[in-house]
Amino acid sequence: MDFKSDAGIDSGSVISGGGGGRGGGLAVGGIGGVIIAIIAALLGFNPADVLGGGGGAQGPGAQQTQCRTGADVERDPECRWPAYMTSLNQYWSQTVNGYQKPTMRTFSGSVQTACGTASSQVGPFYCPGDQKIYVDTRFVGQLLQQLGTESSSAAEAYIVGHEFGHHIQNLTGVLAKSQDGKTGPTSNGVRVELQADCYAGVWFKWAAQNPDDIIENITQDDLNRIVDAARAVGDDHIQQQSGGGVHPDGWTHGSSKMRKYWLAKGFNSGDPNTCDTFSTDELGQ
């Protein structure tokens, strides 16, 4: 995946660094809900430190990234994050009525959010309370590797596209459906997650075809990596990796097969209207 060197980047779409407001409420819609527990087991930290509301260490003051065009991504790889966001904003702003931009907040180690404090390594998530996508940019590569898929710009773009999908769901009102506390392959929570995967696929299709988009090309290799990342974050795969066997009743995001099915459905149609995971029993199981 390359970026067009002369295409503009909206540097205001990403804020980097620590600090920020605090508040209550639960973060929803991480790329994989049980990842926190799995990574805790792998890395040996206490998940309560992540999920609790205590004040974590503060990073340097938050600031906008200094990225102007696609050419800046080569100079400063951190510019790839606002590049993904620029593309996503361009697509969704022309697709959703009453559109409002989300912001991405990149951090490393600790950040305070309207959904509480993420005080140690935690997978990417969306907080509806402040309409921000939070990404621990150093950790995301490790996370992908631990789940058995290679870190790449394509895999990262899938993660950002998925979290952006939750923002769209926040605007359409669908996101609240995931808050009933139920789990399992046909639960509302899983349907919300699969729809976010489908939305990521729709965006990839648009980005691959639109000559004005900042994303220059999406290769077959990129597509393979995107699909493999969707496989890696499947609940059954994560459960297998944690060594406890596969228990569909506990699924929060859907199996590898289901996630690949909806990602592909979005990509093949290029139409978000095909992402209605609530009015079908065919969830790709």
Ligand SMILES: [Zn+2]
């Ligand atoms: Zn999610």
